[in-house]
Amino acid sequence: MLFNSLHFLFFLPLVVSLYYFTAHNYRWILIFIASCYFYMAFVPKYILVLFLIILIDYISALTIEQVQGKLKRFYLLASLSSNILLLAFFKYFNFLNDNLEFVFSFFGKEYHRVNLDIILPIGLSFHTFQSMSYTIEVYRGRQKAERHLGYFANYVLFFPQMVAGPIERYASLGQELKAVHVPVYTNITNGLKLVFFGLFVKMTIADNLAPFVNDIFAAPEKHSSLDVLGAIFAFSFQIYADFFSYSTIALGAARMLGITIMDNFKTPYLSKSVSEFWTRWHISLSTWFRDYLYIPLGGNRVKVPRWALNIMIVFMVSGLWHGANWTFVVWGALHGLMLLLERFSSRLFRFEIKPGWSFLNVLLCAKTFLITSFIWVFFRAESFQQAGDVFRALLNRWDTDSYYVMLVKVGSIGVLMALLDIFLYGSRFESRMNTLPVLPRWSIYFILFGGLLMFAGIQKFNFIYFQF
């Protein structure tokens, strides 16, 4: 089920109402049914894949807790490899085939590829990572294995965040799901504010940018350099608005049930460096990679070359997590390289970013935005050919006609996004709004409400992160 659908606008109030009318002991059943229904609105049969993940990790965790030594490690590896194999089968099977075909043909050999018509179950990368974090935590002894299959299933399936995160840990979401929640007026209103704000950002900002970006990325050579530059920046705003809005709606929907889930974004385009960007963008994924890949690889407690290698591995795997395409790997690798470059240059020039908002810091934010925007090209492009076409098109021609497109479409949305980020810097939408006096608060509500009704994109686009 899409968040930006009438279906969801009926589904959410119904689930919230039923939730508070249901006795606490039976609420897990309601959440389970609601989550299954939510997921099955996409492709019903793929719920079986989720059930399989749930069963594997539920049983693995119980077993891991009961055994010791090598056997414990064996069960962990068995659980992790099952998850990864499942993900690899659905997500990377055809990618692997393409690469093997290329390698074979490079050596002049024939490769008999097996073609499978596989559709990636929506949000599979999110489910597997969330579930894997639970098993690892049980293995490390930081988390007790859950005995109640229903609660564990709800941890993987919880409908507000099941399709595109945030990737929650069992220690927080598991406990939240078990806690007794009574209906609290502010939880409902704050949740509604977040859902409403998320819809505004998705439908009014992201969906209005999408057609412009799609047109230009489809044939960059036909457009002027300014249009292409506009599309590069537009995609930066689009992907942020798209993913941020999803997380905000997820947060709001969960809040209406009295459940708190983590923030996935903290105004990332106001980061002064690439490393800061990764503490503000898709936080749940960054912390997952930090805890379960970067630190086990040795983190920064190793020699500098090894540390640099660790950074590169983490970013490249993170790229691959996003999609089965080398363009994603390059996207990750470029982020890794930029981060290393920043670290080495700051050591070399003994430069330290000072807190606060000096003119220099504003310039640093602009620099980070420029870097991330240009790297996004690899994320958006379907092939290196397309990415190359986009960069080549920057040298096309500088038409004066294009100023209109550039300034009006991208510029106005860019200004709006910047204002929103400045407004939200250091706080969430609903808490920021609650600090305002009545008049400005309601003025903002009405502006957003009017904007949503009058300017929402008429073409509807799926959330970009659904494909992962």
Next chain:
Amino acid sequence: MLRRVTIRLVLVLIFFVVLDRVYTYTLFPRDMENLSPEILEIRKTQAETDLYYFAESSNFSTKKGDSIQNSISEISHLFFPRLKFTAINKPASHAGTFLKWLNEIDPSESKLKALVVTLNMRSFNAAWIHSKMEAQLQESLVFTYPFPNLFNRFLLSLKIFDNITEQQRDKLLRAEWQNEKISLPHPSKYKTVLDWDFAMAHGGHLKSDGTWDVAKSTLACHYIKAYALTIREDNPRIKDFDNIVQWCEKNRIKLYLNLMAENVQYADSLVGKDLVYLMHRNRDFLMKRYNKGICSVVDNMDLVPGKEFTDQDWTTEHYGYKGRMIVGKNLAKHLKQQFNNYYYNAY
């Protein structure tokens, strides 16, 4: 708390009403222009139009290299220069779309004397009913919903209209082909459309050297899927045409159903007499049902020779200039009965 909530809801409602007015006078015309130009055209022209011509692409599609590009409605109009004709066209539209357009006409404000509606036989078939273009058609009609304009726009942004996925449409289409029984006056070799299509696709036409003629067989399959059907009362198009007739009866507007020419010649040579029989039986059904009272059916079915069709490798009602001229003249002949005083012998 209830008071608090009520005050907020009332405030939102008042704001919505104000915003709807603002939207209607500012952005609404632009949205209409982009999404529903046909509706906008009807609203703009109904006060001075004598005759509306509602059509799909058959009206204006032209052959490459045609020296004369006039549409069918323009050709018919040449015979009645003193009448104001307005053609409203949209590719893939059908009786359901025409009915929505018709409901936009306010009989008290309009001076409409006659309505010509394309009666396209293929629009009754499963492929057209479950066409992928249906979503786009439905999208263009959202502004006709009986809600405030701003609310309709919100429905559009949420895609709240018949907007099922292409896979779902394909599924419905296949099911209908599977269920459509071939009924002929003699026992048929094929039970369903799919059986017939399958047989044709597997060796229907051979070349002179004995090899399989893929192009010809593929085209024959298109003809089978397009015309091998029996139009019955439960066909959704019938219901829509019935409503169009009712509207015209109620408002005393003469209705002409312009039954478009089909490539009967190719249907015969590619598939055979059985398919032509089905086409003619469907034509007879439509004539019998609609050619009475306020409604006349203009029968063009067999009038256009096969080579005059623009698409030689597909089933369409797109004609070259000669074909459009034949249909346009035939329509004018029927219109002459009502508008004899306005008639001018243009050709």
